[in-house]
Amino acid sequence: MDPIVEAALKKWPNVPHCYGWLALDARGDWYMRDERIQAAGPFPQVKGSRINHEKLREFIERNYAADEQGAWFFQNGPQRVYVELEAAPWVWRLTKGPTGAPQIHSHTGLPAHQVDAVWLDEQDRLLLSTELGLGLVHSLDMELAADAVEAGLWQPEPCSHAELLRRHGVVDRPVASAQSGR
Structure with missing residues (x-):
């Protein structure tokens, strides 16, 4: 987390959380969803405005985390902005490594070093x-993923998307809790 964000949290610890205004799609793109867009329909049927500003995306990605309940958020100074997820909290990008095995990075640029399990959901999306x-393999990287499967490095198991989210404790549509008042 950025030091300026940590300082803002200490200065203003009780700022209300924000819901419905930020979303992450299955390609790792961030979307702003103002009141008009939220009223027009749920994410991802109505996406909103794609965030193209490089520095804003980088700021969001540096301050992206999960809470104790498994809901993902962006800590925007003192305000926690919860994220609606189209597929998973991570979108994996693959590159061919020196040994031929895929190297994995998240949509935020973080490297992942070990694949623990691989699944195909009911939409034939590959999740690692x-x-x-838990993350979804980016659609543009499926050829490298197929190479890993064919080489016997990954052995996908079928599993429903809802079950994968449940197993990994991921909340894809966070809502304010009555207990926290936020």
Whole structure:
């Protein structure tokens, strides 16, 4: 987390959380969803405005984390902005490594070093569990993923998407809790 964000949290510890205004799609793109967009329909049917500003994306990605309940958020200074997830909290990008095995990085640029499990959901999307958590393989990287499967490095198991989220404790549509009042 950025030092300026940590300082803001100490200065203003009780700022209300924000819900519905930020989303992450299955390609690792961030979307702003103002009140008009939220009223027009749920994410991802109505996405909103894609965040193209490089420095803003980098700021979001440096301050992206999960809470104790498994809901993902962006800590924007003193305000926690919860993220709606189209597929998973991570979107994996693959490159061919020196040994031929895929190297994995998240949409935020974090490297993942170990694949613990591989699944195909009911939409034939490939999801990987790593030390960072559950993520979806980016659609543009499926050829490298297929090479890993064919080489016997990964052996996908079928599993429903809802079950994968449950197993990994991921909340894809965070809502304010009555207990926290936030």
